[in-house]
Amino acid sequence: MPNLIPADLVCRGCTFAPFCLMEQENLSQGKQINPIVKRHRTLKQKEILFLSKSKFQNLYVIQHGALKTYHTEADGKELIRGFYFAGDVLGYKAIYTGHYVSSALALTETAICEIPYMHFLEFLHTRPTLQKHILYLISQRLNEGSYLGSTTAQQRLAAFLLDLSGRLHVSQAKLEFVLPMSRQDIGNYLRLTAETVSRLFSQMQKNEIIFIDHKKIRFLQLERLKQIAEGLDVCEY
Amino acid sequence: MPNLIPADLVCRGCTFAPFCLMEQENLSQGKQINPIVKRHRTLKQKEILFLSKSKFQNLYVIQHGALKTYHTEADGKELIRGFYFAGDVLGYKAIYTGHYVSSALALTETAICEIPYMHFLEFLHTRPTLQKHILYLISQRLNEGSYLGSTTAQQRLAAFLLDLSGRLHVSQAKLEFVLPMSRQDIGNYLRLTAETVSRLFSQMQKNEIIFIDHKKIRFLQLERLKQIAEGLDVCEY
């Protein structure tokens, strides 16, 4: 029963843990239901989890690692729709459409839990107290990426970095982490070119707001970064 | 009992109707529960439904009319977050945050149903078969506004007009409707200025893709409009 340990330890901090814990309770009471986590999988870097337009069957919870979701537009170019990290859930959008609306690809080696949506619904049925929690989780997703509406490139990039540091659970003391995605991916997500992202990084480095070396990044002036994200400050030259 | 008629007739096409119909069934079976629609309200033009940061208590379903949601940014200017029409639900984002994240204001005279979230949760508890439906509805919202990621102003405006015509239930034969919002609001939502929106309308009119006279608009070439939204065509000069 590999499920019994993870739910307490590996899954600490996972937004889906309440479901898994409840499931253990069901089991210990001898209730016969389909398991909500059907299986665990690991993805190698650049491995595809699902393709756009394929039939929706599972939600996926990320144990550790990073993925991006993307479309290929009619004119051929790729459009990044989101980044997902440990504890995040993939597939909510497909509940409505019935098929995945984006493709999902692993940016690093990644471990996931596969959750058949039908089993999940059956499970919710046995535990109506968890209704509130799933609505809470999906509502959270509606609030994401609001900074994409910001006008200037600087604002969007600063807000992106702050969002990223939070979602990667970066230590508030060190404020240092590794970007899991390329400049191209960042730019694509923020509606910028890779060149503009690179230039903005250089600019922020010169202004000693961040330190950046390839994928390694550290915040030197957290407050200014927040001000820039809000449009209350700009970093020039 | 003014609730009994609307659920069948006035509420036709409302995404929340399944809940209201189920409630009637509960009532007819003599089940004692809090009503999911607490009361009906009408808003005059420019009347505020709720303010940003006020405590979340109700979801609101629009019977008829139009609203916009907006923030006031730190630098003082308004930022439109969305438009809502008959059958739409306001307040999903606040399920996560516990307070409304935007302010909501009526663009025209508007009628709404006020749904206390607590009553709604209690009701869901009695009808677990409707869990699936509410997840479906919120998932739908995750899929909205995806065209805001498009690169050119033309693409975003074309996609916006198409989205609008669908959500206003415009007849496929006439393809004519009235814009409920100002150029300023449209531009603000699409990250454009009112001047740019005005120029694009003029341009599309010259190219005989749309006819526009103040707030009245008609699609003359639906297919080209779709092509423009997809980035497969441009309308020049």
Added chain:
DNA sequence: CGCTGGATTGAGGCCGATCAACTTCAGTGG
């Protein structure tokens, strides 16, 4: 070692913003 894809940096161009003038229209009161 050379190859390859990502990242950086520079030069020039274009799209949409800004600023400004003018028109139209709705509302108000004389």
Added chain:
DNA sequence: CCACTGAAGTTGATCGGCCTCAATCCAGCG
């Protein structure tokens, strides 16, 4: 009825931020 007012919309001229295109650099890797 018209005069007045203010908000919304249109159109033009100019400016600037970001894109495009291109060259170079660098790290990873067979």
